[in-house]
Amino acid sequence: MNSGMLRQMRPTFFYALLGLVFMFVAPQVLQLFTIINLTTAIALAVLALSLALIWGYGGILCFGQVAFFGLGAYVYTISAINFGGSTWAIVMAVLVTSAFAAALGYFIFFGRVSDVYLGVITLTVTLIFFSLIRRTSGPEYKIGNALLGGFNGVSSPPINLPWNTSQFLFPEHVFYVAMAALIICYVFAGWLVNTKFGRVCVAIRENELRAELLGYDSRLYKLGIFTIGAGIAAIGGVLFCNGVGRITPDVFNLYNAALTIIWVIVGGRGTLIGPIGATFALFYLTSALGGQSVLNNNLVLGAILIVFVLLVPKGVAPTVIDWVNARRKTAPVRVRRRRGARAEGTE
Amino acid sequence: MTRQRGDVVLETRGLCMHFGGVRAVDQVDFTLFDRELRCLIGPNGAGKSTFFKCLTGQLTPSAGEVMIRGQAMTGAEPFEVASLGVGIKTQVPNVFDGLTAEENIWISARRWHDERRTRAVTADTIERLRLGDIRRMQLGRLAHGQRQWVELGMVVAAEPWLVLLDEPAAGMTHDETFRTAELIEEINKTSALIVVEHDMQFIRMISRTVTLFHEGRILMEDTMDAISADKRAREVYLGHRA
Ligand SMILES: Nc1ncnc2c1ncn2[C@@H]1O[C@H](COP(=O)(O)OP(=O)(O)OP(=O)(O)O)[C@@H](O)[C@H]1O
Ligand SMILES: [Mg+2]
Numbered sequence: 139m140n141s142g143m144l145r146q147m148r149p150t151f152f153y154a155l156l157g158l159v160f161m162f163v164a165p166q167v168l169q170l171f172t173i174i175n176l177t178t179a180i181a182l183a184v185l186a187l188s189l190a191l192i193w194g195y196g197g198i199l200c201f202g203q204v205a206f207f208g209l210g211a212y213v214y215t216i217s218a219i220n221f222g223g224s225t226w227a228i229v230m231a232v233l234v235t236s237a238f239a240a241a242l243g244y245f246i247f248f249g250r251v252s253d254v255y256l257g258v259i260t261l262t263v264t265l266i267f268f269s270l271i272r273r274t275s276g277p278e279y280k281i282g283n284a285l286l287g288g289f290n291g292v293s294s295p296p297i298n299l300p301w302n303t304s305q306f307l308f309p310e311h312v313f314y315v316a317m318a319a320l321i322i323c324y325v326f327a328g329w330l331v332n333t334k335f336g337r338v339c340v341a342i343r344e345n346e347l348r349a350e351l352l353g354y355d356s357r358l359y360k361l362g363i364f365t366i367g368a369g370i371a372a373i374g375g376v377l378f379c380n381g382v383g384r385i386t387p388d389v390f391n392l393y394n395a396a397l398t399i400i401w402v403i404v405g406g407r408g409t410l411i412g413p414i415g416a417t418f419a420l421f422y423l424t425s426a427l428g429g430q431s432v433l434n435n436n437l438v439l440g441a442i443l444i445v446f447v448l449l450v451p452k453g454v455a456p457t458v459i460d461w462v463n464a465r466r467k468t469a470p471v472r473v474r475r476r477r478g479a480r481a482e483g484t485e
Numbered sequence: 486m487t488r489q490r491g492d493v494v495l496e497t498r499g500l501c502m503h504f505g506g507v508r509a510v511d512q513v514d515f516t517l518f519d520r521e522l523r524c525l526i527g528p529n530g531a532g533k534s535t536f537f538k539c540l541t542g543q544l545t546p547s548a549g550e551v552m553i554r555g556q557a558m559t560g561a562e563p564f565e566v567a568s569l570g571v572g573i574k575t576q577v578p579n580v581f582d583g584l585t586a587e588e589n590i591w592i593s594a595r596r597w598h599d600e601r602r603t604r605a606v607t608a609d610t611i612e613r614l615r616l617g618d619i620r621r622m623q624l625g626r627l628a629h630g631q632r633q634w635v636e637l638g639m640v641v642a643a644e645p646w647l648v649l650l651d652e653p654a655a656g657m658t659h660d661e662t663f664r665t666a667e668l669i670e671e672i673n674k675t676s677a678l679i680v681v682e683h684d685m686q687f688i689r690m691i692s693r694t695v696t697l698f699h700e701g702r703i704l705m706e707d708t709m710d711a712i713s714a715d716k717r718a719r720e721v722y723l724g725h726r727a
Binding site: 334337338340341343344345347348349350351352353354355356408 | 541543562563564567568573575579580581582583584588591592593595596597600639643
């Protein structure tokens with residue numbers, strides 16, 4: 139990692155530090171109920187991060203990111219039940235999901251499927267998972283010792299200490315694990331987009347033909363970022379079923395698929411922190427709305443989406459960055475030189 | 486592999502590209518030698534760009550062969566052609582609009598060099614093409630001529646041994662056109678080039694051999710002077726231009 143990359147990643151480290159502070163302070167000041175709730179929000183933020191990476195940086199509008207999230211949760215749950223411990227189950231969740239995404243992505247990218255059909259295919263895969271797993275309620279639908287449970291889902295064994303199956307984590311501890319996972323995934327993604335791989339992905343997003351005419355095999359790069367994004371989504375899924383305590387096929391429904399897209403649109407494509415922030419904001423907005431009956435939840439989300447698409451089409455974070463950069467231009471020249479406003483920072 | 490002046494670097498045999506009934510490129514046999522600078526001219530719709538796209542893998546020819554340095558590249562992907570060390574500029578500007586001029590050039594250089602060398606090549610290219618002032622500007626915000634220059638910068642930064650330029654001077658001012666001609670002469674010191682152009686003045690500045698396309702076929706291949714003197718050539722093309 140050279141000094142240029144460290145400079146580029148400064149905002150990433152800043153937000154990671156904020157996250158760390160939050161991770162240690164929150165359990166001291168918040169009630170257990172809130173902490174458990176937060177764990178679910180963090181899991182969803184990891185999902186949002188994964189889409190922010192592949193859509194915002196890779197230019198791949200995957201309508202079924204939630205499929206990888208749900209698949210990760212199911213693989214974790216089934217493996218943990220069978221293995222009697224969580225450590226290898228987590229590894230399995232990430233590996234199986236990534237392998238699945240790699241296989242799906244191979245057909246999509248090497249078949250040069252157009253962007254629209256990519257959206258259709260990924261959404262279809264999600265909905266297929268939804269209806270398939272919903273139909274697995276009978277006792278004959280077992281994988282090893284794990285009953286799939288149809289629309290009731292399966293209850294997920296909690297995470298235990300690494301290779302120590304007798305030490306389960308309590309919900310307040312899962313919060314630490316979730317927050318640490320979010321921070322690690324975030325820093326990893328922030329690093330990735332600043333590597334050669336990440337920069338080429340951005341170039342492909344900007345103009346695929348140009349990237350190919352420079353000698354880059356766009357199919358490989360897209361497959362790469364798609365697979366990595368799926369792996370991150372799977373981590374989110376593992377956290378999610380730990381936070382909620384069970385996983386049901388509802389994770390694959392249309393509402394969740396759309397919600398993931400909304401987080402990234404609201405937070406802003408081309409940033410990582412934006413979609414993460416938007417996920418928390420919308421999570422708490424919908425929780426607050428859940429407590430009243432005047433306004434329909436979906437109606438409010440739909441309205442937010444329309445407002446953003448029309449008024450803040452770039453999303454919150456890029457709009458704020460543009461605004462700050464515009465103000466910086468009027469600052470003294472020396473400062474401007476040093477900072478060198480780049481078009482594509484991490485944040 | 487050592488290369489000598491006079492080796493064939495690019496060759497097509499019986500190249501055809503048909504769109505339904507339109508024979509955009511029809512039975513083209515074309516040969517380019519190392520360090521050669523070849524201009525392609527011809528009226529609108531003559532098939533120059535289509536021929537170009539067949540060479541660069543953007544189109545898969547309906548029939549015929551493309552050989553680059555002896556390798557069969559018919560129907561190859563654009564990245565495979567570029568990966569041979571071929572620099573390509575398309576007729577429609579193709580740049581990374583959301584990235585800065587510097588980042589555009591960096592991406593091109595990085596394909597061939599490690600991190601450190603890429604930085605040097607990028608800085609060098611920016612200086613050579615006098616892009617210093619717009620270095621940190623997003624391409625989407627630049628004027629057409631500047632975007633063309635950044636695209637040329639991307640081609641140069643890859644240090645290609647074969648360069649294919651489709652209308653590099655289109656939409657440039659007189660001064661910019663002149664500088665483009667200079668740049669092409671400079672590139673030609675180390676690489677072979679094919680340049681598609683409409684601007685006769687520009688072609689006179691750079692040309693050695695000119696290939697005249699007409700209705701998908703090669704009508705003539707000669708010096709600019711010989712072509713200007715030719716009756717058929719004047720009829721199909723030059724009459725209303727030079
Ligand atoms: N994708 C396509 N589908 C159908 N017809 C096409 C396609 N591309 C080109 N053509 C036709 O092929 C012919 C050659 O077009 P081409 O763009 O190669 O001409 P050109 O010599 O580059 O012209 P110009 O000087 O205007 O750039 C034209 O008649 C054009 O309409
Ligand atoms: Mg053309």
